[in-house]
Amino acid sequence: DKRTGRPKIWLYRDKETNEPKGDATVTYEDPHAAVAAVEWFNNNWLCLKKSNCSNVNFAFRGACNRCGIARPTGASGILGVGGRGKGRAAQESGGISRPAGGGIFGPNDWPCPMCGNINWAKRTKCNICNTNKPGIMRVV
Known part of the structure; x- marks a missing residue:
């Protein structure tokens, strides 16, 4: 973010392993873009198990359709709004x-x-x- 100097996407990582937990915080400057992103990604999930994947998977998928890694247990929507869809x-x-x-x-x-x-x-x-x-x- 140019104004604050902080990243616009913050990935939460395990303190011991430094592996991504599957949760993130995303900052938008435009509130309309934020609402559109929630609508687009609601209940879908981002594959973070392999550093070279980062595929967005539909909510119904139990495994990533790009790399085949199983959906992490407890993974909610990629914007943290899982369960509201x-x-x-x-x-x-x-x-x-x-x-x-x-x-x-x-x-x-x-x-x-x-x-x-x-x-x-x-x-x-x-x-x-x-x-x-x-x-x-x-x-x-």
Whole structure:
């Protein structure tokens, strides 16, 4: 931060091991940007187990989809707001919990049955694994 000379992102670390705990404090100059960030990241989590990963994972993932490391126990949303997000019951989304309306997902966005990625409604194939959207037949 230019005004205070302090970092805008503060990672909390274990005092004994100096490993990241999975929690951080983020400072924003613009309050609207702070609200938008909370909305975007609510209940998602940042992989900090490998120094070269730093992947943001959707809340429903139990392991990082980039490096495969298991989600840290007790890891909440990456902005410390975990547990406040809205969610649909797992049975409503094919066994995958995801945020309900008002977030970054629309009512017709769909979870991939193969990899669990949430795809925009307009997609006919998963943008991660190329699996067809459920109900879409592939013409040969």
